[in-house]
Amino acid sequence: MKDAILVARNLTRHFAVGGSLFRKADTLRAVEDVSLSVRRGETLAIVGESGCGKSTLARMLMRLIAPTSGEMEFEGRQIDRASGRELTELRRDMQFIFQDPFSSLNPRATVGRLVGEPLETHAPELSAAERRGRVAELLRQVGLRPEHAERYPHEFSGGQRQRIGIARALASGPKLIIGDEPVSALDVSVQAQVINLLADLRDRLGLTLVVIAHDLAVIRHMSDRVAVMYLGRIVEEGTTDEIFSRPRHPYTMALLSAIPVAEHGLTRQQIPLTGEMPSPVDPPPGCSFNTRCPFARDACREEIPALRETGLEPGHRAACHFFEEIAAEAASPIPESGPGRTPGAEARFRLYANAIAGVAIRTKRPEPRTPERSKEAT
Numbered sequence: 001m002k003d004a005i006l007v008a009r010n011l012t013r014h015f016a017v018g019g020s021l022f023r024k025a026d027t028l029r030a031v032e033d034v035s036l037s038v039r040r041g042e043t044l045a046i047v048g049e050s051g052c053g054k055s056t057l058a059r060m061l062m063r064l065i066a067p068t069s070g071e072m073e074f075e076g077r078q079i080d081r082a083s084g085r086e087l088t089e090l091r092r093d094m095q096f097i098f099q100d101p102f103s104s105l106n107p108r109a110t111v112g113r114l115v116g117e118p119l120e121t122h123a124p125e126l127s128a129a130e131r132r133g134r135v136a137e138l139l140r141q142v143g144l145r146p147e148h149a150e151r152y153p154h155e156f157s158g159g160q161r162q163r164i165g166i167a168r169a170l171a172s173g174p175k176l177i178i179g180d181e182p183v184s185a186l187d188v189s190v191q192a193q194v195i196n197l198l199a200d201l202r203d204r205l206g207l208t209l210v211v212i213a214h215d216l217a218v219i220r221h222m223s224d225r226v227a228v229m230y231l232g233r234i235v236e237e238g239t240t241d242e243i244f245s246r247p248r249h250p251y252t253m254a255l256l257s258a259i260p261v262a263e264h265g266l267t268r269q270q271i272p273l274t275g276e277m278p279s280p281v282d283p284p285p286g287c288s289f290n291t292r293c294p295f296a297r298d299a300c301r302e303e304i305p306a307l308r309e310t311g312l313e314p315g316h317r318a319a320c321h322f323f324e325e326i327a328a329e330a331a332s333p334i335p336e337s338g339p340g341r342t343p344g345a346e347a348r349f350r351l352y353a354n355a356i357a358g359v360a361i362r363t364k365r366p367e368p369r370t371p372e373r374s375k376e377a378t
């Protein structure tokens, strides 16, 4: 197993919101008790709906904001209290790529200056000519031309601007890059190019990547492992293959079911995610997914489920009290008749069986139903 380059233990970040002279502030629980480990050379994807805490987690991992509690290690060194020289070194070793390349680039600086700036801090020994040479090399690495150094960000397309952002991130010679939705502001046609570039740079330069995305489809072909977040917590993690083929958390199944199927003749049963994600100011007691989970029962409203091994591939973990039962229920056919065959059971079976059996992504278009079955379907 590859060694861990970045380890987070029980990371929590709360924000005080809505306070005034007359009113005590509320506590917004953006990230709650997140533990994860990023292995050297891998790509870890962090996926979840808007507002689930992905960016807050990424900013903590980068030490751009401090955790409310919890610990972090980078290459075995404790970094959650790092300051001064230690923090400067960390900034060299860990770099960030932003979602919106335009707003993160100073519009009045030339590309040469933007990409060369980090070199002034991290490689002050370079002469001006050496720095220009290094900038040209960085631009080539990201698929731009050295003469682009003379131009300004507004002269480039969205995809090219993201390439500038990547060149800038590479300038300090980082070991790990965290991309916060690095392609979600780009046209779909350009997304794949930027993803391929990141994967190629990872392999050529021996980088480790953490990529944040809304959408599982975006990260499927570039990530080795996936962590799924919901309301500040990781609810499932595992290798990408395992998450896509044997999801165990009902939330992951719902996310997977939302990915459009491109192949002709194939379709998928969509699992509707009803309702909104609850407010992180007032999260539900027990399992954070209980307000939207079709399997929720009393225990789910009382106890927070631990993120535990699924017993499938080692390292595949899910935070659900009942994933074994849910998997067993979906795997066993519902009775042809009798009390077990309620419309609710039928609907649940149809929604989840495919996901749990690992065919959620490529379910064949269902056979036309017999008149008898269609009467019972909901």
Ligand SMILES: Nc1ncnc2c1ncn2[C@@H]1O[C@H](COP(=O)(O)OP(=O)(O)OP(=O)(O)O)[C@@H](O)[C@H]1O
Residues within 6 Å of the ligand: 015, 016, 017, 028, 029, 030, 048, 049, 050, 051, 052, 053, 054, 055, 056, 057, 214, 280
């Ligand atoms: N500085 C802050 N002050 C107060 N609340 C914050 C702050 N930063 C983030 N939050 C809140 O924390 C929660 C998580 O936000 P975060 O930006 O981490 O989510 P996200 O998963 O990155 O969302 P998105 O997909 O929309 O980018 C949200 O409710 C957000 O409003």
Ligand code: SF4
Residues within 6 Å of the ligand: 249, 250, 251, 287, 288, 289, 290, 291, 293, 294, 295, 296, 297, 300, 305, 319, 320, 321, 322, 323
């Ligand atoms: S613990 Fe309960 S509410 Fe949470 S995902 Fe599992 S079944 Fe659903």
Ligand SMILES: [Mg+2]
Residues within 6 Å of the ligand: 054, 055, 056, 180
């Ligand atoms: Mg975000």
